Amino acid sequence: MEKKPVLLTVDDDLQVLGAIDRDLRTEFRRDYRVLRASSGAEALDTLRELKRREEPLALILADQRMPGMEGVELLEQARTIYPDAKRVLLTAYADTEAAIRAINNARLDHYLMKPWDPPQQLLYPTLHDLLNAWQAQHRPRFQGVRLIGFQWSPLSHDLKDLLAGYLVAFQWLDFETNPEAKLLLATTGFTAADLPVVVNAEGQALAHPDRTALLEQLGLTAQPAEALYDVVVVGAGPSGLASAVYGASEGLKTLIIERQTPGGQAGTSSRIENYLGFPTGLSGAELAHRAWAQAVRLGAEFLPEEVTGICVQDGYKVLTLSSGTEVRTRAVVLTTGVSYRKLDVPGIDQLSGAGVYYGAARTEARSCDQQDVYIVGGGNSAGQAAMYLASYARRVFIVIRGASLAASMSAYLIEQLAQTANVEILPGSQVTAVRGQDHLEEVVLDNHGQAEVRPARALFVFIGARPSTEWLCHTVLCDGKGYLLTGRDLVTDPRYPTAWKHNREPYLLETCVPGIFAAGDSRAGAMARVASAVGEGSMAIKFVHQYLDE
Known part of the structure; x- marks a missing residue:
């Protein structure tokens, strides 16, 4: 079993060091081991010893003003030893400007002000967020899912992206370069001809797994649980996840369907730094995981499937999935997003x-x-x-x-x-x-x-991108580029004189089919920003309520 991850705190002031050590142990000792050092040199020695013993370091918290080595310098050197550990600077008010510069120049993860009393408000929430992000990326030795394959196999790449997209902690084992891969493969009964092979934490192995089989093995449901939903959200990008959060939180029976992984195009971003409320930025995967967990906690149901068709029957919307299953709902929010255009060059x-x-x-x-x-x-x-x-x-x-x-x-x-x-x-x-x-x-x-x-x-x-609406444009009206037309565009644009055929005016995000709404990047006129996508997804639920109350 792997030892508990380490939290290392560094300060030359022994009184401050004792206080931060006490507060960290109070909150985190159940899941982490707390170590301390009284100088930069001592901290580096500790890090090298931890590395030699192959022990995981989750976070290092260092004071800025220390003799011999300032906190920023220590955290920069620590990055060469533990590049994935979260690095936090502890600073006084007078050094705030230097701390902010260090976030940009030295790529620190955060800074904290002294004093941090009460820690329940000024210390623990920040550290919990950082440690959750570290845990999402940390790959413990010999635990969890292991993927054996060839580095240049497109299927191996697709499986890596699928597991990472669902934030499944997995270990990648290149069969050509990693001796452990050959030893593990021998225990599964498969051969190199069967690669890639996924081995779960219980030792069960799947060779050449398709997406559905792998997700079922990971415990993700493949069938809708209800016969009728209040709202189905198609697409789990920022706008779709926002719709699911607000729909579920307001008591609607909510299903969100995603054909790939949560987060959409934004979920592949390595770092988003201009999203409100995250001054040091966060990855798209972290944002998607938080929103996904929030939606599920509030009661939304998640279905990893592809929607291939949509129609209206007796006022209900019927969605056809790639498996042939049909899902009935009173309203739909389309947040299908966009995909990158292909580069058309030889090879x-x-x-x-x-x-x-x-x-x-x-x-x-x-x-x-x-x-x-x-x-x-x-x-x-x-x-x-x-x-x-x-x-x-x-x-x-x-x-x-x-x-x-x-x-x-x-x-x-x-x-x-x-x-x-x-x-x-x-x-x-x-x-x-x-x-x-x-x-x-x-x-x-x-x-x-x-x-x-x-x-x-x-x-x-x-x-550049193109809207993922190929399966939709024969049911709802799209513009010449495939983007979904909504709201006033349906009644004021002279190019579409018969787009809206109903007595009332369409709601702001409503398509030409009453009760089918669109939000996010696939909607005509939308802004390609995470914040605006989240806003539109939230707004869509307001219009769903108005439609259902008619």
């Missing part, structure tokens, strides 16, 4: 999932250690991915057609990229081909009209 299809990835593909970041990676696209998602990959890759190149990132990326991200030494922008460039045998080996660039062939470990593509 791309053969290498998709084997070095070429759409979206952040956070599960592949560690395999890019000390390698060159390329990112195509200049939006916020591309910038967030570049900052995340820069922690692992030797160099990160951002390929954009324009002259700069200013027109498509937030200023805070542009500034962070400029301060990151191993990130380079390639303006006036585009990828014209990719090459490799069984995995990506080279990218071909058109750099200001000059052809360049460069070695590459991975290529991450963020080149």
Whole structure:
């Protein structure tokens, strides 16, 4: 059994050190081991010893003003020993500005002010959030789900993304490089020809598992529990999760259906720093997991399935799932979101999932250690991915057609990229081909009209999005690009003179079919921001209530 994760607190003031040690033990000793050090040098010795004994470090909390080594310097060095541990600076009011700079420059996770009394309000909530985020990413040795496969297998990549998307703690074992993988595979009765193989915590193994079988093994239901719902939410991105939270909390019998993983496109973001209430940012996966847990706690039902059709029968909406199951509901909220467009260059299809990835593909970041990676696209998602990959890759190149990132990326991200030494922008460039045998080996660039062939470990593509509404546009009205038309657009746009055929005016987020609403990125006119998606998802439930009360 793995030992309890460690919380390490560091302060040269023994009175303060004793106080923080006491408060940490009071709240966290059940699940964590609390250690302390009275100097930066002592703390580094402790970290090296923990690393030698292969003990997990969850969080290090260091005071800023210490003789010999300031807290920021210690936390920067700690990152080289335990890169995944949460790092918190303890500071006085006078050092607040330095602490905020350190969050940006040294990539600290948070800072706390002295004094922190009462700890129930000023200490514990912040540390619980950080530790929950660490636990979501931590992979304990020999515990939980293990995935055995080949690094360049697209199916192995899909399974890694699926497990990560549901925040299932799993251990990836590359069959070609990890001796443990061969030993574990031998115990399952499968051979290398059966890879990838998923082994759960009880030792049960599935070879080449499809999505449904794997999710059932993980305990996620595959059938709706009710014969009739008040509202079904299609899509579990930020807007869909917000709809589920508000629908369930207000007493509606709520079902949320998601064909991939919770979070949608936002869920793949490695770090979101402009979402209200999270001053140091959080990953899209963390945000999705919190919202998902909140919706389920409030009574929403979650179904990992794909909706393939929708129709109206006797006033009820009937959704057909890919399994053939039908779900009946009084109202629907469509939050199907968008997906990244495919890069159309020679060689791309053969290498998709084997070095070429759409979206952040956070599960592949560690395999890019000390390698060159390329990112195509200049939006916020591309910038967030570049900052995340820069922690692992030797160099990160951002390929954009324009002259700069200013027109498509937030200023805070542009500034962070400029301060990151191993990130380079390639303006006036585009990828014209990719090459490799069984995995990506080279990218071909058109750099200001000059052809360049460069070695590459991975290529991450963020080149705009298209709405995921192909199955909907024969039932509800879409614009020429496939986005769902709602509200006043149905009665004022001269291009659609007969879109709305009912006595009352449509509600703000209502489609041309009464009782079917749309929210988030797939809705025409929506803003591509997490906060606005959450707002629209919440608003949709208000209109659902009004519709149900008619």
